[in-house]
Amino acid sequence: MNTIQQQLSDSRVAKQAINELRIQDKQRVLERIASLLQIHSNEVLQQNQLDLERMENDDPKYDRLKLTVERIEGLAQSVLDISRLADPTDRLLSTKKLDNGLLVEKRTVALGVVGVIYESRPNVTIDVAALCIQSGNVCLLRGGSDAWYTNRYLVGLLRQALVECGTDPNIVQLLPTERALVNELLEAVRYVDIIIPRGSQGLIDFVRQHAKVPVIETGAGVCHTYVEASADLAKAARIVANAKISRPSVCNALDTVLVDDKIDKQFIEQLIPYFSEAAVDVFASDKLYDIFKDAGYPFIHRADDADFGREFLDLKCSIKEVDGLEEALTHIAHYSSKHSECIVSQDSIKITKFMRSVDAAAVYSNASTRFTDGGEFGLGAEIGISTQKLHARGPFALEKLVTEKWFVTGDGQIR
Known part of the structure; x- marks a missing residue:
């Protein structure tokens, strides 16, 4: 034809x-x-x-x-x-x-x-x-x-x-x-x-x-989750793991984790058991690479610039430490595809600022980005x-x- x-x-x-x-x-x-x-x-x-x-x-x-x-x-x-x-x-x-x-x-x-x-x-x-x-x-x-x-x-x-x-x-x-x-x-x-x-x-x-x-x-989904310093780290690890692992090939799956540098080591310790079980390849900034390596995580790689702003569509993600909310917002503004973005935090003021500042179709606090879906939102399908x-x-x-x-x-x- x-x-x-x-x-x-x-x-x-x-x-x-x-x-x-x-x-x-x-x-x-x-x-x-x-x-x-x-x-x-x-x-x-x-x-x-x-x-x-x-x-x-x-x-x-x-x-x-x-x-x-x-x-x-x-x-x-x-x-x-x-x-x-x-x-x-x-x-x-x-x-x-x-x-x-x-x-x-x-x-x-x-x-x-x-x-x-x-x-x-x-x-x-x-x-x-x-x-x-x-x-x-x-x-x-x-x-x-x-x-x-x-x-x-x-x-x-x-x-x-x-x-x-x-x-x-x-x-x-x-x-x-x-x-x-x-x-x-x-x-x-x-x-x-x-x-x-x-x-x-x-x-x-x-x-x-x-x-x-x-x-x-x-649009394609380049989705971030920012783990803020006040976050419940056990809850944050579950949210990040779900967003990455539950179905990695879809557009609402997590691509990049941003973690406050004040709690990065403690958070990674909580995250590793989930990622190890699913064999998630992690592309980490230099500091976080060392933390994963010291913990014996086998699927760790040094990130380069191309690993941020990348839609992985696979059991892979990038991770980077940030010095507080402002740096997280700047990173997301630069790399986001404006699909779905999340903050995990117990600070209501920072949650409100994140939710109002981030330019995306869906913004989350303390929940997985995997919910961005017509069926999940009660719309039947999309x-x-x-x-x-x-x-x-x-x-x-x-x-x-x-x-x-x-x-x-x-x-x-x-x-």
């Missing part, structure tokens, strides 16, 4: 079809999707295995690509959760009657046709489709070649559910993975209303630089975590897949 013109045209037709669906119709589609995922979980795993066999086990993307029975069940449950959320469209935002008798209302409407470009995450296929269907949007999915077999099968199930529920299967379409066709999507201003990239910084930068269609960035400030910030979920439209009702008024 050397063009996606037909798929783009089909998306405009499908836009009319989804506009005609009531909330009950959309819920019925999502319930059928969840059922098909459960019925065909073995087939999904078989297709996923074909993709996994083409990737090295130690590739950081491997965990993102891998599906399990539990993960498929989680996807099905997520779809059901989304189906139970309120319809975000046709909400009355404001209304007024003008002196000339015109009734002016502002309501929410679907964005239209949403193009999503993503890498090695077949769960995104289901999450995006479910969110788009529930919010009345058509979606064009361009997944990575790494997940082609899995995505192709999943989209087949999505389209089967749409057909069985009596509507246009082109409400969800999977685009080819050929790189040459990406620009056709990015320039399809007549057909596509918005593009959302989800993946590496390189992918996001490419889309931003080449798109003519409006773009909402879901397309990604937006790190920009226009239209949406943080989990880009159902509530943000709409825009505004003005409805003006008159009785012959002229100007």
